[in-house]
Amino acid sequence: MIKLGIIGTNWITQQFIDAAHATGEYKLTAVYSRTVEKAKDFGKPNGATIFSDNLDEFFANDALDAVYIASPNSLHFEQAMLGIKNDKAVIVEKPIVANIKQMEILRETLEQHPQSRLFEAARQIHQPNFKIIKNQISKLGRIQGATLTYMKYSSRYDAVLAGQEPNVFTLKFAGGALQDLGVYVAYDAVGWFGMPDDVAYYPTLAPTRVDGKGVAILRYPEFDITLNIGKTSNSYLPSEIYGLKDTIVMSNPADLETVSYHDAEGHETLISEKPADNPMISEAADFARVINDPQNEKNDRDYWKWLDLSQNVAKLLYNLRQSGKIVFPDDKK
Structure with missing residues (x-):
């Protein structure tokens, strides 16, 4: 235990x-x-x-x-x-x-x-539907990009509008949309497609000078990925990954509750599994597997794969912030 x-x-x-x-x-x-x-x-x-x-x-x-x-x-x-x-x-x-x-x-x-x-x-990379999407991507004849949208109004933004500065909306505490909801879509992009060649971030700043929302463009050799993120409004748009004539559609790129595949003829097939009521169970089980038996070959391989992915996501978020000219106090230390 x-x-x-x-x-x-x-x-x-x-x-x-x-x-x-x-x-x-x-x-x-x-x-x-x-x-x-x-x-x-x-x-x-x-x-x-x-x-x-x-x-x-x-x-x-x-x-x-x-x-x-x-x-x-x-x-x-x-x-x-x-x-x-x-x-x-x-x-x-x-x-x-x-x-x-x-x-x-x-x-x-x-x-x-x-x-x-x-x-x-990063809970969603441990969930079955994340792996189902990655497998389906490998079957696309040609990848032409993706649009991943995660915008969810933060109750703390009410405090910002009232002139306050809660932790999640301050530069001091490394807050903002990119550091919160943006992590999920960054993990999706890097986990499914690898690191981009170039990035750009166009933030909309909140009164506290962090990004309340923003649009990121990730450039790959043959396609672009657009990330729409925000904590100052709600979006109900699905997220999509584009093949040539076929498309993968997900209800939410963080929760991955439902995922469907639309073939070249427009026929839709539900490919997702029903997620657990608690979305953190999969990651807790994976972490326990490694902690309990770190020398196991599969566990060791998975651990370093997750750590490398975390480092790449951290690099992507940092590069996006530099593009958007968002600087945290810790960046200067």
């Missing part, structure tokens, strides 16, 4: 705990928060018995095998470093880092701590 600690006491943390418990491979033991009282309020109902407001003591505790980090984006790097240096398995909610240099440092630190493991909680 993997002894799990968590950083962050929001809804996404609860969803991961529920997914972890559903696999039967984890037991929540410890919670870190800025106050012990808050850690107890969140952790006790979930079975935790250790509560801390001291990060160094938290990561040094032998009662932890793995730590799930769901703090503000700008804190991921420092906390992941502490986990690696304490030889823990570290699961970091997306985006794993604020810039590509931080990812390079994490990988260098991993080399010095071979017992540790580092995972980005």
Whole structure:
């Protein structure tokens, strides 16, 4: 049983705990928060018995095998470093880092701590429908590009309109649409098509100077991919991958709830599986598989494949931000 600690006491943390418990491979033991009282309020109902407001003591505790980090984006790097240096398995909610240099440092630190493991909680790449789409892409006679749209109004944008600056909409905490919803479509693009040759990002800035929404163009040798992302409005458009006369259509490029294939004659075939009620179960199971048996050849191969993909996505997001002239404080360190 993997002894799990968590950083962050929001809804996404609860969803991961529920997914972890559903696999039967984890037991929540410890919670870190800025106050012990808050850690107890969140952790006790979930079975935790250790509560801390001291990060160094938290990561040094032998009662932890793995730590799930769901703090503000700008804190991921420092906390992941502490986990690696304490030889823990570290699961970091997306985006794993604020810039590509931080990812390079994490990988260098991993080399010095071979017992540790580092995972980005990019849930959809572990889901069956992500792999179904990749398989269907390989059957397209000719790829002519894709349009991936993920725009979902953030309740925190109400605070922005009221003159406030919540964490997810600040440069200080590495916020914005690209760092949040954009991670999903970036994973789709890189996971299905590889790294583009060139990129451009056209952001629409929120009053807090982060990108509230934006359009990214990824250029490949024979096609382009368009990414439409936003946290300041809702879109109900499906996302599509274009063959010559055939098309793959998905309801949402992050949740991948339904996926259909339209052949050259226009006939539609549903190719997706019904997803789990909790979309984080697949990733929690995959992480447990690697943590429990890291020397297994398949597990080791999968782990490095996921880590390489995380690094490429971090590089893509950084390059897009540079194109859009969006600079975080951590970029200057």
